[in-house]
Amino acid sequence: MEPIPQNGHKGLIYLNNAATSWPKPPGVIAEVKKSLQNPYFEQGRTTAGGAIDYPVAARTALAGFFCAEKPDHIIFTQNATDSLNLLIHGFTRNAPAPFHTITTELEHNSVLRPLHALEMDGAITLTTVPCTDNRVSLTTIKEALRADTRLVVMTHGSNVLGSVQDIKSIAEYLRANDIFFIVDGAQTAGHIPIDLSHMPVDAFIFTGHKALFGIPGIGGFYLSDPAAIAITKQGGTGSDSASLRHPRDMPTRFEAGTHNYPGIASLYAGVRFIEGISLAAIERKGRELTASFIRALKKTDTIHIYNESPDLPIVSFNIDGLDNHETGFILARAYQVITRTGLHCAPLVHQRIDGGNGCVRASLSWFTTPDECQVAAEAIREVAKECA
Ligand SMILES: Cc1ncc(COP(=O)(O)O)c(C=O)c1O
Numbered sequence: 602m603e604p605i606p607q608n609g610h611k612g613l614i615y616l617n618n619a620a621t622s623w624p625k626p627p628g629v630i631a632e633v634k635k636s637l638q639n640p641y642f643e644q645g646r647t648t649a650g651g652a653i654d655y656p657v658a659a660r661t662a663l664a665g666f667f668c669a670e671k672p673d674h675i676i677f678t679q680n681a682t683d684s685l686n687l688l689i690h691g692f693t694r695n696a697p698a699p700f701h702t703i704t705t706e707l708e709h710n711s712v713l714r715p716l717h718a719l720e721m722d723g724a725i726t727l728t729t730v731p732c733t734d735n736r737v738s739l740t741t742i743k744e745a746l747r748a749d750t751r752l753v754v755m756t757h758g759s760n761v762l763g764s765v766q767d768i769k770s771i772a773e774y775l776r777a778n779d780i781f782f783i784v785d786g787a788q789t790a791g792h793i794p795i796d797l798s799h800m801p802v803d804a805f806i807f808t809g810h811k812a813l814f815g816i817p818g819i820g821g822f823y824l825s826d827p828a829a830i831a832i833t834k835q836g837g838t839g840s841d842s843a844s845l846r847h848p849r850d851m852p853t854r855f856e857a858g859t860h861n862y863p864g865i866a867s868l869y870a871g872v873r874f875i876e877g878i879s880l881a882a883i884e885r886k887g888r889e890l891t892a893s894f895i896r897a898l899k900k901t902d903t904i905h906i907y908n909e910s911p912d913l914p915i916v917s918f919n920i921d922g923l924d925n926h927e928t929g930f931i932l933a934r935a936y937q938v939i940t941r942t943g944l945h946c947a948p949l950v951h952q953r954i955d956g957g958n959g960c961v962r963a964s965l966s967w968f969t970t971p972d973e974c975q976v977a978a979e980a981i982r983e984v985a986k987e988c989a
Contacts, residue, residue: 619964632870646839659869668798673851680820681787681808682711689715691830700751705737706949707759735764758788763911814871819864887914897978914965936980
């Protein structure tokens with residue numbers, strides 16, 4: 602599909618924030634610009650002073666934001682996918698193979714594909730547990746446990762159903778049973794409070810370009826025990842350079858090469874933006890707008906909604922008798938309403954909810970207005986009526 606004419610974005614209703622948030626806050630754009638207008642500055646790598654050391658500033662901001670004890674245990678990567686690959690492969694390399702791993706049918710391919718590759722290589726055996734009422738419970742995880750289960754990888758928030766999992770109780774149980782727990786927070790970070798001081802996960806993943814309002818190409822994770830993950834990337838760190846052995850200390854242990862400086866600057870500004878508004882206000886607005894959007898869609902009974910009470914501002918639906926791609930195309934072309942269609946890189950959840958055919962997803966952000974929601978809902982209802 603060709604890009605739709607932008608007309609300076611006039612009239613465009615962007616409901617694809619679960620993929621990548623837009624617009625970005627002016628402060629984020631300004632910080633990226635500032636990071637490029639000044640010389641790159643990072644302790645140990647450059648001698649220039651004066652500008653902000655964005656990696657240090659962003660690590661401190663993110664540690665505060667996630668209530669994480671040690672800022673140096675925040676590692677920057679390209680995105681959630683890069684984080685998941687680094688952690689899943691790094692853990693597997695350190696653990697006795699083959700060991701049993703549990704994941705869920707809510708997962709994104711950034712979890713499913715690395716695990717599938719390891720299963721095919723014979724490094725792990727894998728159980729994929731189902732969800733009930735759009736969620737995966739501790740009971741379901743417990744039922745799948747085996748004596749050789751070493752790893753559980755699961756999403757905090759589903760990118761299709763907008764459901765938040767009870768990570769705290771699962772984390773407490775797995776910690777007590779010495780099972781490593783990797784949580785994919787790509788959809789929750791920036792939408793709901795995340796308190797790692799009360800949620801004992803081993804690794805928590807975030808991405809910059811969604812609800813944290815950063816630019817694409819930056820993400821990361823928090824890791825409590827660095828020794829659990831094998832080092833799979835080596836290179837320059839600006840430290841201990843006479844040694845051919847990659848440094849073991851955090852954060853350089855997992856960060857080789859030059860940082861994505863503008864990306865890290867955007868993440869720093871994104872977190873500050875959220876804190877300026879308050880996460881509570883963001884969460885409240887998201888819930889209210891999403892509920893009113895769902896109420897409006899429910900007035901037309903040929904619109905089938907898969908998640909009538911989401912925790913996150915994500916609404917997934919299909920119009921009876923109309924292919925989801927066609928619906929998305931009509932909404933974009935005729936109404937300038939931008940949604941996302943298809944499988945949303947989460948194939949297993951679609952087998953459960955829509956026969957594996959995919960659906961239309963409308964996802965909101967702090968910048969979505971009540972008016973936009975009503976106009977978009979009217980547009981969807983009009984399309985549905987024309988197809989009836
Ligand atoms: C739940 C979930 N995990 C992981 C990802 C991958 O994120 P990224 O594109 O930043 O790697 C996404 C992106 O859509 C997602 O929704």
